[in-house]
Amino acid sequence: MSDKKVKITDLFKPEELTEKSDGNFKVICPSCGSDSTRYGGMTLFVESDISFCHEANKYFNLKETFALIRGYLKCIEGRESQWLKKF
């Protein structure tokens, strides 16, 4: 998969996505299952292709989000800041 062709929202099924008023999306965290209907869940930032688990308080790039969905990575193992290039 290519970072340039795949958007972060493409990793999720359309019915899993809840659009926010700011144009980003909320989903249930694929790792910890934190529910997007509470103050929790995972925010998908469409401009930067970054995700953020509110439960773990960690950020993920697109490939890491894919790894979360596949179970290769846990959200607690994510990065502290969305601006860091590496862990």
Ligand SMILES: [Zn+2]
């Ligand atoms: Zn999580």
